[in-house]
Amino acid sequence: MFDRKKLEAEIRDLIVRSCLGISDDVKGLMEKALARETNAGARSMMQSMLDNLNIAKKERKPVCQSPGYPTVYVSFGDKSLPGDFKSLFGRHLVQATNEGLMRPSIVHPLTRKNPGDNSGEGVPNYEIDYVPEQEYLEMIISSKGCGAELGNLMKIMTTVTLGDNYSGLKRTILETMVEAGGKPCPPVGVGIGIGGQMDVACKLSRKAVSVRRWDDENPDPLYGSLERELLEQINSLGLGAAGTGGDTYALAVKILGASTHTAIAPIAVNFHCWVARRAGVRLYLDGRREIIF
């Protein structure tokens, strides 16, 4: 078990980092996209985005007005039990809100009443994974903007609708990009969950774009080649940064899969805005500490 004070300091650090900046993988991809952009309007938009990162950092201001909706991914093994991280994340999200690092944006789903401090039933959303042999505790917070959620898709496809060479799947994903347009604050990350049942595909789609580095390679060759092909095709649509035209609408496509039933092929598409407020850390019992992003 980890020392509670140390755990609390790490959780506070994750939350503060995810308010004030974006993950380094996404910043790197943004810089590369700007360097090769040929559309003048898109270049100006992306330059504003990179300027914004510098201003937020220098003035210690939230990098975006929307704090998004926080999801926390925690994984641990038999030797790396985390202790009570749940109360700590909730408490420090409220504290960050009171300090002006986050706008209070969490409301009751029906009455829309805002308690004013980003607290609420089920907030943050926890995705907890037990990996028996894992020797470290991994904690990742992803505060994903909800304009991005407005573009998301969940669909139960079938063997037939997947199509030859997955053409039906690819068309569905491209159409989802066009319908989303500028809503998810492009250049986006696109998380795709394939398989399982409805909820499994949805969770995988969120996990793919929240937990994986956007500049990594998929270890599965089929998913890896689909990621590369889809990224190229999405960008060939010309939707561009901000959805106002240009060469880069998506910075990355990330796929996670699970086995499914022979009658169905569930797919979910989950957008992440370019403002990738993500921070993650791995903690070892011997005191070692690795920053994921």
Added chain:
Amino acid sequence: MQEIILKAPLKEEDTRALNVGDVVYIDGAIFTARDMAHLTVRKLLEAGKPLPVDFAGSVVFHAGPVVKKTSSGWDMIVIGPTTSIRMEPYAEMVGKLGVKAIIGKGGMQEGTSQINQKYGSVYLQAAPGCAAKLAGGIERIDGVHWLELGVPEAMWVLQAKKFGPLVVGMDSKGRSIYRDLREKAYRRIKELYG
């Protein structure tokens, strides 16, 4: 590209002169309004009650700020655009009120395009996710209405000085960069998959 500074309250002839792709900045009053503020305006209008601000010639910003309470009022911390399409159902009401420019992200649809032609209004695209940068164009917060709706959904009255850059995404001639890009993208999908 020509740089244009618009002074609020706006004159119809100024917004009618704008074309898609123009880069503009705003000086003067800006009112924020998201889903709940639009709903509140509709309810007040239906009940025949007065509105707290004059929307004639106004600039409405689809946004909710991060603010800090001070002894004398409010300080702006950061502000950026929210997704505009959610406010599309209010296109007619917003046009009739006399709103001449909407600032947001992602664009709006045919209802708004028709209203733009009818009333000479425009839709302005702000750079998404650039709240710290955009806050540099807000001089002060002059007031807030309907704070009981919560900080994001309340209507904030802002005083802007060279707020932008904003790109005209939809003009009063009925043109829309969003519509054009969408049609082009669907043609590309047809090329790829028939």
